[in-house]
Amino acid sequence: MAKLKEALFWKKLKTKGKDKVVQCVLCPHFCTLKNNETGKCRVRKNIKGKLYSLSYEQPVSIAIDPIEKKPLYHFMPRTCTFSIGMAGCNLKCLNCQNWQLSQCSAEELKVNPVKAKEIVIMALKSECPSISYTYSEPFVSWEYVFDIAKLAKKDNLKNIMVTNGFINPEPLKKILPYIDAFNIDLKSIKDKFYKEVCGARIQPILEAIKIVHKSRKHLELTNLIIPGLNDSDSDIKELVKWIKENLGENVPLHFSAFYPCYKLTNIGATPPEKVIHAAEIARKMGMKNVHTGNI
Numbered sequence: 001m002a003k004l005k006e007a008l009f010w011k012k013l014k015t016k017g018k019d020k021v022v023q024c025v026l027c028p029h030f031c032t033l034k035n036n037e038t039g040k041c042r043v044r045k046n047i048k049g050k051l052y053s054l055s056y057e058q059p060v061s062i063a064i065d066p067i068e069k070k071p072l073y074h075f076m077p078r079t080c081t082f083s084i085g086m087a088g089c090n091l092k093c094l095n096c097q098n099w100q101l102s103q104c105s106a107e108e109l110k111v112n113p114v115k116a117k118e119i120v121i122m123a124l125k126s127e128c129p130s131i132s133y134t135y136s137e138p139f140v141s142w143e144y145v146f147d148i149a150k151l152a153k154k155d156n157l158k159n160i161m162v163t164n165g166f167i168n169p170e171p172l173k174k175i176l177p178y179i180d181a182f183n184i185d186l187k188s189i190k191d192k193f194y195k196e197v198c199g200a201r202i203q204p205i206l207e208a209i210k211i212v213h214k215s216r217k218h219l220e221l222t223n224l225i226i227p228g229l230n231d232s233d234s235d236i237k238e239l240v241k242w243i244k245e246n247l248g249e250n251v252p253l254h255f256s257a258f259y260p261c262y263k264l265t266n267i268g269a270t271p272p273e274k275v276i277h278a279a280e281i282a283r284k285m286g287m288k289n290v291h292t293g294n295i
């Protein structure tokens with residue numbers, strides 16, 4: 001069992017009574033937590049008036065993947081990437097493909113602790129030139145990712161974040177110097193979609209994407225197309241318009257097919273022609289690097 005790590009990005013709230021209430025300010029949920037309560041992400045917990053990270057040194061999945069699987073097509077192509085994932089996520093996507101990891105706490109999964117330094121040694125031994133923080137939402141394990149990324153950088157490994165982008169500006173900016181590339185999900189351009197399907201909001205994600213873009217770190221975006229929920233021509237056009245206006249036409253954009261899973265098993269898989277059609281719309285609108293995936 002790893003020693004509990006006190007989290008960063010939280011504050012004590014002044015409340016009446018004995019309850020030592022804290023507020024986590026890592027992500028835009030701003031969870032207010034009484035003693036023994038865990039945040040929406042399931043991996044940050046108030047213990048006696050302090051916030052702790054439950055996923056620190058607790059990787060639940062380690063694998064070596066082609067970098068194209070993240071997907072990143074324009075960053076170190078044809079290399080492998082040492083990939084790790086921790087439990088927990090701050091979104092509740094009905095269609096989550098990794099719900100066994102993301103909708104679960106580190107306590108439930110009971111894994112063997114692995115120190116940040118050991119992750120870097122394993123990555124070096126694997127001869128992958130990069131480490132990817134992926135599979136569930138890496139930002140909710142901010143402290144562990146930060147410690148690994150800092151050490152990895154010293155050993156000339158690149159760091160890659162595969163994220164939903166639901167993160168506050170301060171923690172994002174603090175980790176940016178250590179991250180080399182991002183794939184950020186832009187699941188829809190509609191706030192309604194984020195609220196109903198993911199339990200989140202669009203605006204903080206758009207802000208995070210702009211911060212990453214402004215930092216000149218490598219950025220690619222992924223849009224998973226779900227039939228009937230975000231696949232209309234107007235949905236795609238609105239999404240591409242925002243990308244063009246805010247990030248420019250060179251940002252690589254991946255359209256990906258949905259497969260029924262978790263709580264969205266009543267919707268069929270996305271027909272390949274829908275994904276290809278979305279890519280055609282984006283190209284016609286001037287996007288230069290458009291890719292299709294999962295088809």
Ligand code: SF4
Pocket residue numbers: 024025026027028029030031038039040041042043044090140
């Ligand atoms: S990171 Fe977790 S605990 Fe913190 S605000 Fe977000 S969901 Fe809540």
